[in-house]
Amino acid sequence: MMGRQGVVSMAGLLVLFALASTRTTMATDYTxxxxxxxxxxxxxxxxxxxxxxxxxTFEGGDSLKFVWNGSHNVAIVSKEDYENCTKVSSYFIGGSAFTYTLPSNASGMYYFICTVDSHCEGGQKLAINVTSSEPSTTDDGSSAPLLAIGALSSAVLPAGVLLLHLLN
Known part of the structure; x- marks a missing residue:
């Protein structure tokens, strides 16, 4: 028979295992x-x-921080404007930095250029592929994270009940 300390250790391991098997997405800040x-x-x-x-790997919610010295800006453009270095009239300018946070539901290609002089033509442009950070759904439309929470609770709850039973 297992003693109280062994039961506590086993329950702790079960909880750690259950938590490690769930995936949490944290936003990343890129310079x-x-x-x-x-x-x-x-x-x-x-x-x-x-x-x-x-x-x-860029995901929705991630931040892109553009930091510069001198005269620069950041324009979010279409693929065509990116490829042609089109001098668009809508851009972000600031003292020496600009941070763009990708929308939480972002996916696909995002294009950024500097419209100052011939900076874009010289290579001051960025294309990134953003993967969706939205939870995937099952065929019935339910959310995958809810399934993970269900799996977590089905692993942790019995361990907790067993622990309480053995400690009493």
């Missing part, structure tokens, strides 16, 4: 270009920002 920041030619090369983004 575009890392220590180089959002800068224009001649400091960067074509593809620098897309190389920076490669290997990163």
């Amino acid at each position: 575009v270009g890392d220590s180089m920041g959002w800068t224009g030619p001649p400091n960067i090369t074509e593809g620098f920002y897309n190389d920076w983004a490669a290997g990163k």
Whole structure:
């Protein structure tokens, strides 16, 4: 027969296992270009920002912080405007930084350029693929996280009941 300490340890392990098997999504804050920041030619090369983004997983709720020195801006543009470096009239400008938070339901491609002088043509542009952070649903329309919570409670509840029973 297992003693109280063993039961407590076993219940604790069950709780930890149940918690570890659930997935929580936390938003990530990215500084575009890392220590180089959002800068224009001649400091960067074509593809620098897309190389920076490669290997990163962007999800809805994540933040992109554009930090710069000098004269720069950030425009969120269409794929065509990105490819052609179109000088759009709607852009974000500030002292030396701008933070853009991807909408929570974001998915697909997002395009950013600098419209100052020929900065975009010199490579000051970024294309990222955003994966959906929205909970997936089952065929009946129910939410997958609710299933995870159900699985969690079905693992933790019996362990708690057993623990209380053995401690009394």
